[in-house]
Structures are given as C-alpha cells and as structure tokens.
Amino acid sequence: MNFTLNVLGTASALPMTERYPSAQVLDVRGRLFMIDCGEGAQMRLRAAGISFLKIEHICLSHIHGDHVFGLFGLLSTMGLLGRTSPLNIYAPESFGPILDFFRSHFGEGLLFEINFVKLTMSEPSLLYENRSVELLAFPLNHRVDTFGFIIREKMPSRNVYKSAIARHGLTLAEIGALKRGEDVVRHKDGCQEVIRNDEASYVPYVPRSYAYCSDTAPFPELPDWVRGVTLLYHEATFPEEMSAMAEKTFHSTTLQAARTALDAGAGRLLVGHYSSRFPSVDFFLDELRSVFPDSYLAYDGLRMEIPLVKHDGEEPVR
C-alpha cells in the first residue's frame, strides 16, 4: 500500500551536474505514474532502482525541452528491454507531431503500443482510473499550454466496527449495506430501528493524494483545484526577490508556491524546478516556511513516502 514520490530531476531550463531537468515517478501501490521526462530521466530511474517496464503512464505537463527531452531515450530503452505492454502518454496537443517524429525516426522495432491522450481540459478532469486510484489533469498558467496532475487514492469502502456487529447482532446483509455507506433500517413489532452508518462504520484509512504543479504562475482557481491534497509539488523557480522575473516568465516564487499550499490546505509542500542562478537553494526554505511551515525542498534522488494513516478500528466512546 505504498504511495511514494521519486524525484528524478529538479532543475529548470538549465540542468546542472547534480540537478537534472524535471522528471518524477509516483509509485501508488506498485503502479508507476511518471510525470515529466527531462533529459537523463532514464539514467536517474536506474539510479533509483525503478523498473522501466512498470511505468504504465507518462504525464507530460508541457512541451518545453526541460520536461520532455528524456522521453525519446526512455521509449527507446523500453523497446530494447522488450516491453510489450501499452504505455499511456498524457500531454498537450503539441506533443502529437513529436510522437509522430519519434515513431518515424526512432520507433523501428518498438513492440508496445503508445496511447497518446491529448490534454485540452479547462478544469480538473479525470484521465484514468482503476479500482483504487484516479488520475486527473487541470490547466496551469504558463507561457505555453501546460497542465498539472493529481493522482489520488479513491475513497475506500467503509469498515464496520466489530463492537457494533456484536452489539447490534448485525447480519451479513446489514454489514454489506453499512460497508456501502448505507444506514441499516430494521422493522420489528411495528417499530423502526435505524443503525446509522456513521455510527457503526468508519473509513479504514485516509486516501492519499499527490498534485504536481509545474510550470506555472499562480492563478485564482489553483488552490481550489488541489484542495486538501496530501502532498503538493509546486514549482518555485525563483526566490521572492525575483518576483518580477517570475511574473515575466510565468513561473512562481517561493512565497507564491507557499501561499497556494496554504490556501489549498495541502498537507505538505514540496518545491523544485529551481533556477540555475542558485546552486544552493537552502534559503528558499526559510521563505517557504515563513508562510507554510510544512514545506520541503526537492532534490534529485529524493524519495518521499506518504504513510498510510489507518483507523485503528476502535469505536469511539459516545
């Protein structure tokens, strides 16, 4: 039941020796979602010990080189490794000719299907779901068409307190109804007894969620769109003193990222996509935490696990 973010690159346009361009992999219970694929992503994947073949989805935020130049190498390597399972790529429309180019010049011998899903939404929209996880995309505010992503666990079915089963003598059918979120209504001797769902059952764990917001300038809808996310990754290309540059280039400063996290009620903020002007970004952290204390600096190779918060199954005393 892991939910782990692997940060492969934290550079912005100009990579550095220890800071590769944007790329991440979120591991949700063994299913791998890659987000952005900057140059060198496949080498960073190897360094992190992540299996290329387990990547089922690649989400590309936008078609700037520092977010996509690792894709050709990764796709080629997947082919050489004998991949046959299909790969979903979610990207803005302008990715179409890039994929066509790759297929015609470097796609020889590729045995797996690439399903390209065009991103055109104007508000958060579902891209993919399975029994336990959903992937959504939403527009960001950058110089070209750019999208953010949310990957979240679905609300689990409810558990019934063992103590309630014993106390009420619940039948299997009644337990099933409670798990589905329904109340139990009993009729006996002309009387009606209601066992309320929220008193007899509980959510067994808190569904975890991750949102990726890069590259973007702040905009009014963003906090609402990522509201309550467990972990928010937001670009902080610049420190606060460079807010004019951030505005000009449609990027964010530390304080803007922190304010979005605060307004959204995020559980934790992680920033990256640092300008190469700052070989050390330690001072970014002070700025972030002055607004949003639970802020962290991403670095290449960071592995951040979101623990599962489980309900202990004990019925509260009422």
Added chain:
Amino acid sequence: MNFTLNVLGTASALPMTERYPSAQVLDVRGRLFMIDCGEGAQMRLRAAGISFLKIEHICLSHIHGDHVFGLFGLLSTMGLLGRTSPLNIYAPESFGPILDFFRSHFGEGLLFEINFVKLTMSEPSLLYENRSVELLAFPLNHRVDTFGFIIREKMPSRNVYKSAIARHGLTLAEIGALKRGEDVVRHKDGCQEVIRNDEASYVPYVPRSYAYCSDTAPFPELPDWVRGVTLLYHEATFPEEMSAMAEKTFHSTTLQAARTALDAGAGRLLVGHYSSRFPSVDFFLDELRSVFPDSYLAYDGLRMEIPLVKHDGEEPVR
C-alpha cells in the same frame, strides 16, 4: 598546446547509472570538437567543467538514439546561454530531418547558426581545417550509414638547429628556406654548396592525432585509414566470446578492436561502447592487451591527455 580527450559516455544502446551513452569532447589547443552526443551529454559536460560555448564542431557518427539523444538538450542550453557563434554539425544525411524537426519545435529564440555538413564520403575526406588542425571523416561498417572521424595536428613548420646556423653562417633568407623544408644552395667561386634540409632542420614536435571508430564491425580498409594515429578510440561492444553477436549487429569484439590498432600501428588504443550485459568490463582489458599491449578501457569522466613530444633542438652527432 593541449590535446586532451574527455570521455563523457561509454555505454552502448542501454545506458546505466555510471555509464551514459556515447559522447566525447576532444580539446585541441582550446578548440573543442565534440564527437557523438548521447543523452545526458550536457550534464556530463558540466561535470567535466567544459564550456558549452567553446564547442565549435559536433561530429555525429550515425543516427542511432544512443549517439544523438543528448543533442536537443545541448543545443537548447547553448541557446539559453546566449550563444551567437556558429556551430558546425557533421552528420550523415539522415540527420537533416532531425535538425529540421528541432528547429521547428524547439529552435525558437536560438541566436546562433547551425551549419549542417552532410557526410557522404567513401574514403577519408577533409571536413575542416585551420592553421594547425584538420578534421576528417571516413565511412565505418555498421547497420546504418556511419562515419568515423580523425582529428589531427598539421605537420608543423621545421626549426633550424642553432648549431647549424652558427656553423654555416645562415642568413635569414636561408633560415626561411630551411623552415619551409627547402635545401639551401649556395654558389661561390664557381662552386655549389648544398646545405641539406634534413641535416640542418628538424620537426619541432610530433603532430598528434585522434581517431574515433564507433559503431563498426571490422573491415579491411580501416587500419590503413587510421594508420599511425596517436590515440585510437575503437568500440569494443562485446568480449571475444560474443563474436557471433558482434558480427550479427555490426559491432566489434575486444580482439577485433585490438587487431585494428595493431594493424594500424596506433600509438594507443582506448575502447568503449560496452554492452550493458557487462557491468564490469575489467576482463575486456586482458583480451585487448593479449593482442595490443597499449590498450585502455574508457570510462565516463576519463580525461586522457596526449602529451606533446618535442624535439630537444640538439643536432645529432653525424
């Protein structure tokens, strides 16, 4: 007067954490020749402390991903760094549409000219020369059009022994003639005196040369084409036990690389482009040295300087 090879990547098709795809930079007296540009080359360049803007020439041996996927990132970065000086790219004809694609999708704002020189030769041919250095290309024997490269110092003009100047009382005009490689002929009292060039002058240093042969299976002309090269880089994708695989894929084994070095009378052999089947290639070295003792294994980050062998200017006793 440095002549230094920087090896940036030594992998073949599948890169590894410590072994990036093919890329090299040869520094000849401060002029930088890049050869191949596999993914991650720009990060390796930074790690090696090599200035991107000093690269004047990029030679692409062939259009397989592991030799070119770093180019888009490198060109973009050169653009972001404000490069204005033109860049020469020497590559097979099939590079044309790739460059066009880059220009139309990622070339916005690039302020420098890219001169693409198509490689079509069937034997060693001069691509570029300046006062002191020549660049040549020649065909290799791979699955697609592939070319090797030679970068060599030109033969320097001769120096005149100081002792000969004194002994013969040489005039400035006579010294000039000797430097140009001519004999000095004097007429005096009806007699002719000849001061032979090879007795009065000498080559001040041995011109250094580098040849790059990857990817290729062996072929008869190759030793002649790289004859006498100071440093020969030759692929050794496979150890000898995998000669059948080497033949099938148009690659070389250790012994084939070593035999080419031996037949060519190379000064030193350096191999790379290792199959990912072999995380350690130490045993390649024993195979190489069984044929050609002055063999070395390339590794990512290797910096190999070819020292200048100077004449001491002392006239030999005759």
